[in-house]
Amino acid sequence: MKQEHIEQINKAVAAVAAKEKINHFYFVACGGSQAFMMPAQYMFDREIDIPADIYTSNEFVHRAPKALGPDSVVITCSHSGNTPETVEATRVSREKGATTIALSHLEDSPLWQAAEYPIHYDWGKEADASDLNKAVLYALIFRILNAVAPCEKYEKGIASVENINAVIERAKAQYADTVAAWGKKYKREQLIYTMGSGACYGEAYSFAICLLMEMQWIHSSCIHSGEYFHGPFEVTDYDVPFIIVKGLGATRPLDERAYNFCRKFCDTIMLIDCEDFDMTGIDEEVREYFAPLVAGAVLRSLADAFAYERGHDLGVRRYMWRMEY
Amino acid sequence: MKQEHIEQINKAVAAVAAKEKINHFYFVACGGSQAFMMPAQYMFDREIDIPADIYTSNEFVHRAPKALGPDSVVITCSHSGNTPETVEATRVSREKGATTIALSHLEDSPLWQAAEYPIHYDWGKEADASDLNKAVLYALIFRILNAVAPCEKYEKGIASVENINAVIERAKAQYADTVAAWGKKYKREQLIYTMGSGACYGEAYSFAICLLMEMQWIHSSCIHSGEYFHGPFEVTDYDVPFIIVKGLGATRPLDERAYNFCRKFCDTIMLIDCEDFDMTGIDEEVREYFAPLVAGAVLRSLADAFAYERGHDLGVRRYMWRMEY
Numbered sequence: 001m002k003q004e005h006i007e008q009i010n011k012a013v014a015a016v017a018a019k020e021k022i023n024h025f026y027f028v029a030c031g032g033s034q035a036f037m038m039p040a041q042y043m044f045d046r047e048i049d050i051p052a053d054i055y056t057s058n059e060f061v062h063r064a065p066k067a068l069g070p071d072s073v074v075i076t077c078s079h080s081g082n083t084p085e086t087v088e089a090t091r092v093s094r095e096k097g098a099t100t101i102a103l104s105h106l107e108d109s110p111l112w113q114a115a116e117y118p119i120h121y122d123w124g125k126e127a128d129a130s131d132l133n134k135a136v137l138y139a140l141i142f143r144i145l146n147a148v149a150p151c152e153k154y155e156k157g158i159a160s161v162e163n164i165n166a167v168i169e170r171a172k173a174q175y176a177d178t179v180a181a182w183g184k185k186y187k188r189e190q191l192i193y194t195m196g197s198g199a200c201y202g203e204a205y206s207f208a209i210c211l212l213m214e215m216q217w218i219h220s221s222c223i224h225s226g227e228y229f230h231g232p233f234e235v236t237d238y239d240v241p242f243i244i245v246k247g248l249g250a251t252r253p254l255d256e257r258a259y260n261f262c263r264k265f266c267d268t269i270m271l272i273d274c275e276d277f278d279m280t281g282i283d284e285e286v287r288e289y290f291a292p293l294v295a296g297a298v299l300r301s302l303a304d305a306f307a308y309e310r311g312h313d314l315g316v317r318r319y320m321w322r323m324e325y
Numbered sequence: 326m327k328q329e330h331i332e333q334i335n336k337a338v339a340a341v342a343a344k345e346k347i348n349h350f351y352f353v354a355c356g357g358s359q360a361f362m363m364p365a366q367y368m369f370d371r372e373i374d375i376p377a378d379i380y381t382s383n384e385f386v387h388r389a390p391k392a393l394g395p396d397s398v399v400i401t402c403s404h405s406g407n408t409p410e411t412v413e414a415t416r417v418s419r420e421k422g423a424t425t426i427a428l429s430h431l432e433d434s435p436l437w438q439a440a441e442y443p444i445h446y447d448w449g450k451e452a453d454a455s456d457l458n459k460a461v462l463y464a465l466i467f468r469i470l471n472a473v474a475p476c477e478k479y480e481k482g483i484a485s486v487e488n489i490n491a492v493i494e495r496a497k498a499q500y501a502d503t504v505a506a507w508g509k510k511y512k513r514e515q516l517i518y519t520m521g522s523g524a525c526y527g528e529a530y531s532f533a534i535c536l537l538m539e540m541q542w543i544h545s546s547c548i549h550s551g552e553y554f555h556g557p558f559e560v561t562d563y564d565v566p567f568i569i570v571k572g573l574g575a576t577r578p579l580d581e582r583a584y585n586f587c588r589k590f591c592d593t594i595m596l597i598d599c600e601d602f603d604m605t606g607i608d609e610e611v612r613e614y615f616a617p618l619v620a621g622a623v624l625r626s627l628a629d630a631f632a633y634e635r636g637h638d639l640g641v642r643r644y645m646w647r648m649e650y
Contacts, residue, residue, distance in 0.1 A: 024376060031555025042388065049392040051349060051376035058551035059522055062576045063367065067374040085551065191516060191544055197384055208546075209556035217560055219516055221533075221546030226383035226410065230356025231534035233644055235542055251387045261650050319558055325586050 001130050001139060001162060005120060009140045012101045012117035016073055017147040019099065023071035025052040026098075028060045028089045032210040033077040036133060038202030039292050040075070040141045046250065048149050057085035061092055070097030075140075077102065079123070079133070081109020090114040103137060129165035134293050138164075142286075156283035160290060163281030167290070168297040171277045175298045182270050183305025192218055192241045193232075195258055197225040198251030199289055200274070203296045207243065211303040215314040218306075225251070225258040233261065241268040243302075245295050248274045249288025272298055326455050326464060326487060330445060334465045337426045337442035341398055342472040344424065348396035350377040351423075353385045353414045357535040358402040361459060363527030364617050365400070365466045371575065373474050382410035386417055395422030400465075402427065404448070404458070406434020415439040428462060454490035459618045463489075467611075481608035485615060488606030492615070493622040496602045500623045507595050508630025511566055517543055518560075519568045520583055522550040523576030524614055525599070528621045532568065536628040540639040543631075550576070550583040558586065566593040568627075570620050573599045574613025597623055 016022070025044055027037040034056050044052035055063070057076070068074070074093035078086040081104035091114045094100045102115030105123045112118040119140065122131040129135055142157035186192065192212055196204030201224060208222040223232045225244075236242075242262055246255040263269055274291040282290045307314045319325065341347070350369055352362040359381050369377035380388070382401070393399075399418035403411040406429035416439045419425045427440030430448045437443040446461040447453070454460055467482035511517065517537055521529030526549060533547040548557045550569075561567075567587055571580040588594055599616040607615045632639045644650065 023374070031552060034552070034555075045388055045390045045392075047391060049348070049394075051378070051392060053376070053378065056549055056551040056555075058579050059549065059576060062579060063370055063523060064575065065370045066372060067370075067376060069374075083555075198388060209552065214556035214559040219544070219546075219560055219565075221544075224381055224384065226381040227356060227359070227534065229645075229650055230359075230381075230408075231539035233650075234539040234642060235544055236644070240544075250389065251384060254383050254387060257650075261644075265644075317559060319561070319586075319590075320554075325554055325558075325582075 001135065005131060005136055006139070008117070008119040009136070009143060012119060012140065013143040013147050015099050015117055016144050019071070019073070021071050022050050022073055022148070023069070024067045025050060026060065026065070026068065026072060026074045026093070027052065027054040028057050028074060029077040029086055030057050030083050032206050033079060033083070033086070035202040035206035035210070037075065037077060037137065038205070039199045039289060040137060042199050043141060043145070043289055047145055050148065057083065057089040060089050061085065068093060068096050068098060072098040073101065074098045075101045076111065076115065077104065077133070078111045079105050081106035081111040083111070087111050087114050101140070103133065105133070129168050130162050134296070135161050135164050138289070138293070153285050157286045157289065160282045160286055164290065164293055167277065167279055167281055168294055171294045171298055172301055174276065175272070175301065179298065179301045179305050182302060183309040186241055186268070186270070187306060187309035189241050190219060192220055192243060194220060194222045194243045195225050195228060195255070196222070196245040196247065197254040198247050198249065200245045200247035200292045200295055203292045203299060204243070204245050206296070207299045207303070211299065214317070214320065215303065216306055216310065216312055225254040228258045229261070236262055236265045238265065238267045240266060241270070242266060243270045243272070246271065246273045246275065247288070247295070248291040270302070326460065330456060330461055331464070333442070333444040334461070334468060337444060337465065338468040338472050340424050340442055341469055344396070344398070346396050347375050347398055347473070348394070349392045350375060351385065351393065351397060351399045351418070352377065352379040353382050353399060354402040354411055355382050355408050357531050358404060358408070358411070360527040360531035360535070362400065362402060362462065363530070364524045364614060365462060367524050368466060368470070368614055372470055375473065382408065382414040385414050386410065393418060393421050393423060397423040398426065399423045400426045401436065401440065402429065402458070403436045404430050406431035406436040408436070412436050412439050426465070428458060430458070454493050455487050459621070460486050460489050463614070463618070478610050482611045482614065485607045485611055489615065489618060492602065492604055492606055493619055496619045496623055497626055499601065500597070500626065504623065504626045504630050507627060508634045511593070511595070512631060512634035514566050515544055517545055517566045517568060519545060519547045520550050520553060520580070521547070521570040521572065522579040523572050523574065525570045525572035525617045525620055528617045528624060529568070529570050531621070532624045532628070536624065539642070539645065540628065541631055541635065541637055550579040553583045554586070561587055561590045563590065563592045565591060566595070567591060568595045568597070571596065571598045571600065572613070572620070573616040595627070
């Protein structure tokens with residue numbers, strides 16, 4: 001990871017470490033940026049007893065949680081740094097005395113200026129995966145955990161971030177043929193469900209709302225693997241397509257149960273199984289947390305396959321950025 | 326409300342009030358029962374600074390939040406009292422020393438026995454709405470708030486619960502013709518989106534996963550009104566049906582913004598506007614919180630209209646309760 005990123009992260013972590021008391025961590029962002037922080041909220045839930053919550057920015061601003069104040073830490077993200085709801089969430093949080101940390105690709109953007117501790121990440125196909133948004137977030141998260149409750153596991157997490165690029169490249173190569181075949185086979189579908197849980201839920205959510213709905217105009221819904229059996233599974237049928245992510249670690253049994261049921265009645269499942277990945281370089285103790293980064297890269301390849309087969313470029317929009325809303 | 330219900334509620338509230346310290350409230354249930362507690366989590370967020378979270382039961386059990394312990398209060402719900410994941414969540418929580426409160430229609434069910442403080446609610450068309458699940462939950466929630474941070478507003482909330490039946494009956498009568506017309510007009514749709522935020526998000530979620538997907542086999546997804554603009558709105562088109570709930574209070578601007586955009590490009594919106602309701606009997610200070618109860622009753626009428634028009638009884642299932650899963 002670039003020294004510039006590490007320095008920005010260290011400044012933010014020092015501010016968190018210097019707090020006398022932390023009453024709440026809030027992760028706040030919109031759409032894909034919210035989804036990308038969901039594993040962080042999951043990690044905090046499992047690792048420490050300080051409460052951590054995640055909100056879509058405008059709900060956070062209007063709901064105005066009573067606990068938000070000087071003892072809080074608010075972590076926001078906007079790729080462009082221009083998402084008005086996220087800028088406002090950061091502004092409001094800082095006004096209430098919270099420590100504000102923001103991740104963005106754009107330096108000096110409104111979000112960058114709104115937060116006390118802005119952190120930059122790289123973007124684009126040339127960038128090393130250990131400098132992209134997810135790796136920078138993980139480098140931050142493991143350092144915060146290590147500041148709050150120092151332990152060797154978090155040191156391993158910090159070290160593992162540096163090796164994520166190779167793991168992702170291997171997974172993409174491994175799934176390349178499968179993903180190309182899925183793109184062709186399912187290109188005429190008008191609705192595709194996604195399913196996941198735990199650390200990987202955010203990737204399933206992101207694929208549904210950003211890649212399928214936003215970038216391909218394919219109807220979708222992300223179903224939580226645990227909720228599937230309490231309503232949604234009644235839509236399962238032989239020709240209703242599901243993309244299922246089987247994660248690693250604590251909630252994997254939920255994904256397995258959902259997959260095992262779904263496959264009995266559905267002939268159109270695209271399964272991404274994180275146990276397939278060669279995670280060499282990522283310490284075993286933290287693989288559960290890194291699985292979504294790898295699954296997300298495979299899902300991104302699948303989006304590329306859909307875009308190619310459907311002649312629908314991922315950059316096409318009919319409303320977003322094209323009008324006032 | 327029946328004296329029996331109030332006595333069970335009072336026992337639970339006394340146990341909460343007697344705790345030296347509360348580190349966390351957890352609301353835990355599956356599907357419709359989870360959705361029905363979402364407004365409670367919203368109320369806690371807005372009213373008090375003790376953290377409150379909501380989980381689907383199996384995610385809660387496997388995620389095993391580190392903060393769960395003797396200082397926690399866990400509120401679970403299962404209509405039948407037999408939902409295995411929710412029984413397990415209650416058992417695990419009690420084992421860790423948390424105060425466990427469970428709502429159920431079935432006395433002496435496994436859930437009833439798992440929780441330290443079980444609370445019964447009535448069910449069926451003959452029951453008064455102030456003894457149904459939602460009213461009993463609200464009677465509990467306002468009493469807990471009043472125990473934790475006593476104030477007149479919560480007294481008003483407790484009193485308002487007694488008047489909910491008349492408000493709901495008026496709203497159902499008011500929407501009767503509209504709902505019948507929607508049932509006819511949209512009966513051939515294979516996919517219907519729902520949208521909401523804040524206190525009403527749970528009703529939009531519940532309608533999507535339970536009424537549409539589970540009970541009508543209609544594809545659906547609940548879109549948060551704030552998330553709509555960050556991906557999902559790209560599927561908006563003149564013939565894609567949306568059910569939009571405009572709530573009251575803090576997050577209403579999110580619903581209004583989503584509705585105002587959606588209506589520009591979509592000719593198939595079913596709008597349930599909580600400002601239409603005659604809320605006489607519900608104190609103005611707490612109307613925001615009661616809006617989902619009223620919107621939920623109108624939505625239930627809409628489900629009845631779909632069932633009638635489609636000849637698909639709401640009780641029909643192909644998987645649920647019919648096999649092992």
